């Protein structure tokens with residue numbers, strides 16, 4: 425498993441609420457009109473916390489305790505895929521990232537990837553039975569299934585991105601992460617420069633990543649929906665540098681968005697958990 429999106433000790437108590445949210449947000453698999461997500465649902469969903477994605481949702485009547493979030497994540501969930509709840513309120517990252525940005529980036533863009541993916545796999549039993557992560561890995565490099573890969577990877581990448589930020593985040597990490605940063609880059613400022621350069625120089629749409637590769641940390645950039653996960657790297661953090669990620673708050677100032685992410689949003693606790 426490449427990432428643990430569940431890092432809330434009260435996962436069991438949150439599970440039923442999160443799963444209920446997911447059921448409410450589950451996209452239509454038929455020709456019925458798509459359900460709409462209103463702001464209240466997004467806010468309520470945010471309270472379900474980071475565990476929402478990581479839950480192998482069980483029915484509310486199940487007597488089996490929710491499995492530890494860390495064991496589940498996207499490795500177990502098959503189609504129909506659901507839009508995971510945000511790990512915080514859509515206002516929680518203001519003023520750096522506005523609720524208006526979330527209303528488009530999460531509630532429309534991310535949701536559209538989920539809906540597209542469900543539509544693409546609904547008539548393919550093999551693909552529909554696979555977990556999101558397995559789909560991303562299996563479809564990578566298969567030009568005949570580019571649509572499935574692009575949408576599956578974008579669902580995965582966006583969920584990973586939301587968790588790569590937190591209210592009051594940013595700045596240099598502490599403890600184990602700082603040690604790893606220093607060992608791999610020299611010091612935190614050198615890491616910042618490397619990450620910022622990758623995010624700035626990704627031409628067009630894509631992502632900047634902090635990964636672990638062979639015991640060392642490294643910075644990568646990928647285009648469109650690509651993810652270092654398909655090359656066997658362990659993803660620790662990501663920054664979405666598609667224009668839809670920052671245009672409402674920063675317009676064309678991608679460098680300012682990158683600086684704000686590093687100084688005010690980045691979630692080092694999430695990165696450390698992903699180290700395993």
Ligand code: FE
Pocket residue numbers: 529533582664666668669
């Ligand atoms: Fe995006």
